[in-house]
Amino acid sequence: MLGGNGKGVLRIAARHADHLNVISDAGRAGTILMSEVAKLTEDAFRRKVDFVRAEAKAAGRNPDAIVLSSTIFIPMLADSEEKAHEFATAMGGMFGLGPEQVARMPMALIGTPSQCIAELKRREREWGTRHYVLSGFGGPALAERFGREILPAL
Numbered sequence: 001m002l003g004g005n006g007k008g009v010l011r012i013a014a015r016h017a018d019h020l021n022v023i024s025d026a027g028r029a030g031t032i033l034m035s036e037v038a039k040l041t042e043d044a045f046r047r048k049v050d051f052v053r054a055e056a057k058a059a060g061r062n063p064d065a066i067v068l069s070s071t072i073f074i075p076m077l078a079d080s081e082e083k084a085h086e087f088a089t090a091m092g093g094m095f096g097l098g099p100e101q102v103a104r105m106p107m108a109l110i111g112t113p114s115q116c117i118a119e120l121k122r123r124e125r126e127w128g129t130r131h132y133v134l135s136g137f138g139g140p141a142l143a144e145r146f147g148r149e150i151l152p153a154l
Contacts, residue, residue, distance in 0.1 A: 003071075005040070009036035010048060014055030019067040021133060022048050026109060037073065037107055040093035043131075045070070047129055054072040056118055074108040075138055077116065084111040113149040119154060 002013045013020040024040040064132035074091065078084035085138035088099035088110045095102060101112050103119070106127075111119060123129045133144060 005048065006023040006153075007051065010052050011055050013066065014052045014063075015059045015061065017066055019069065020052060021069045021071060022052075022106065023071050034084050034094055037105075038097060040105065040107055041097070041101060042104040042106065046127065064128070067131055068127065068129045069133060070106040070129055071135060072107060073135045073137060074105075074110070075134055075142060075146065076108075076110040077138075077142065077149070078110070081112055081115065082153065084115060085120045113153075117153045118152050120150070 001019035001021065002017045003023055004010065004013070005023055010020075010022075010064060023044060024036045024041075049068060051068065052068075052097060056063040076084065076087050078087060083104075086097055088102045088108075091097075091108065091110070092099050092102045095105075097105075103109055106123070106129075109116050109119060109132075120132070134143060136143075
């Protein structure tokens with residue numbers, strides 16, 4: 001398993017990895033800068049996935065043999081669609097993006113449980129992601145709720 005964002009790592013992953021976690025640029029000394037997170041939009045993620053698939057094919061590999069994943073640094077399970085929209089709007093203000101763009105960012109998962117399930121299924125269908133790393137944001141209560149309300153439906 002490799003994780004990264006730059007073309008060098010993506011090329012290595014295309015040739016050798018069984019699993020690739022596409023993340024935002026980390027910044028200096030491993031820090032995650034909000035400006036870098038904002039750059040990993042849905043379109044940027046798709047370009048990176050397309051690049052990996054093309055490189056894998058050029059190397060004689062089946063691109064579908066590489067399990068794609070992303071890290072969800074901003075998970076937010078809301079009790080209503082209105083609360084989810086408010087949170088996405090607030091996050092969008094930090095990133096300079098609209099709430100719809102934030103809701104579709106690979107590093108975010110924002111919504112009610114049914115919205116999150118639908119979004120994860122969309123990501124698998126459209127991006128090919130089949131694995132997720134959930135950050136510690138939200139603590140054990142969020143992780144437990146995620147496991148109880150989201151995972152069984154996937």
